[in-house]
Amino acid sequence: MGPWQLAWRRFRRHRLALASAALLALLTAAAILAPQLQSVLGVDPNAVDLLARLEPPSPAHPLGTDDLGRDVLARLLDGARVSLFVGLTAALASAVIGTFVGLIAGYYGGRFDALLMRTTDTVIALPLLPLLIVLAAVDPAKLGVPEAIARSEYLSLYRVIAIVALVGWTTVARLVRGSTLTVREREFVRAARALGSGPGRIMATHILPNVASPVIVATTLSAGNVILFESVLSFLGLGIQPPIASWGNMLTNAQELIWEAPSLAVYPGLLIFLTVIALNFLGDGLQDALDPRSGADGR
């Protein structure tokens, strides 16, 4: 039996992780098929109808309407596209940056390594949210971002991805650095070095495959964190900007409307919660499956 089959067997035993994978697959399918689902249901996420504000669920609007009379279900589907896209891309970007930095720090050691460890220590300890808020409030035009992007409707999307990736890479970097330190001294790496392989080749073909497991686990866990950060920033009005729907910005008005329409606050938050907890369970299951020596606690 190959290593992947063994991993799959261990993964299957983690029932919560299995259920989480199914839930995430379902959400992803709903996000990808959102336009089709919306046209089948006959709902438009951006159609404002001020005569039908805050309506209760009805056949025309399965989950009711928001404060501008827009269909809540249609906006939740749009929000799924945005939240999952941001989570996936920002987590992947963090993984790429973190792997690169961690590999180099672990392989070469020395001053760069010491600097990296200090930086990640500091980033982990700092009060991150206020700093993210400052970053989100920066005017991109003053940063020299090209006009076409700075004025784009999707600017808020790119910006949130960039901001959370900027703080998300440290966990991955630490993990990769730790694994690289142990793999670096193994016989097959020494053999490759003795045969004349350069550092780039050794890192890419010999070390990288052996640090893949922690990278996969860390990326899954960080995708959950990224979605949380996105939702907080969007909720505060600093992340995804309306009219683009995100689960976070759908909640922005919910607090003022909580006496009139308490149910508006439930669905978007519930979806964020379920997505993030599913990603955390999935990461836990992947850790048990890919790295069984790390113990059943999965941390």
Next chain:
Amino acid sequence: MIRFMAGRLMQMATILLLMSLLVYVLIGLMPGDPIDLMISANPDLTPADAERLKALHGLDRPLLERYWLWLSQALGGDLGYSRLHARPVLDVLLPALGNTVVLMGAAFLLSVAISLPAGIFAALRPASWVDYLVNLACFAGISVPPFWLALMLITLFSVILGILPASAVSTAPDPSFWDRLRHLAMPVATLGLLSAGGVTRYVRASMRETLRQDFVRTAAAKGVGRARLVLNHALPNALVPVITILALDVGALFSGALITEIMFAYPGMGKLLFDAIMGNDYNLALVGLLFATLVTLVCNLGADIGYAALDPRVTFAAVRDRG
């Protein structure tokens, strides 16, 4: 010890300095500057007036020169004025800091009151339904969006049950102690529940690790009772690493406090900072962020000292080289 402290203080000063430069530059990149705000507030100002005002406030100088000026004034004890509050920054910051310390302290106590028993019980019965439930609750605690937890608590206790007020500050002119407590209940519960998930996981993992160790088995073999074994022998040892992690979490707790304060209109550092950033009150935002950073760093230092004091195997040199 002295070398350790000197090294750490140097490190903290460096981080604060870098932070102040970073935030100063970032704030310079935010849309609109104070003069633009004055112009939009007063349409009679001519472009020439604007130029004069900019020169008066030094805004025509290069960014680094302005930063240097700010830094030398700040180090001289002059932290400047808050634009929104029209008062010296420190006069605004210190009361808010006090409020945040109350909120975070109460939430911390609540979190520990939940985490210690839950983590210990779960560790004593691995793979039991208690362990399973605690694990599930921990995952829920680390996965819930903080503002949504606050919204749901408000929905339940203010809207549906109508037993708790939805804001953190009493509107009564002279609120009684009981009234204040009622207003604090939900903010403290939000922040405490948010932090309890992570802390319980640490307690559980550390306790399981400790219960496996030889000295615990020896004590059990010598006939020490179960309660005594857990509470007197295992627990103190299991808590040592937990304390370090708790202090490292202060930064995260502050982020949680920021959201909690915004949700419940609680007059603390987090809300002050947020309003300052949103309201272009640059000086207050800058000094406030540095204050929050300083508090976090001091807590981390305290944790390292406590760690070395509690665990005689750890020397200060080892703490310094850790990681």
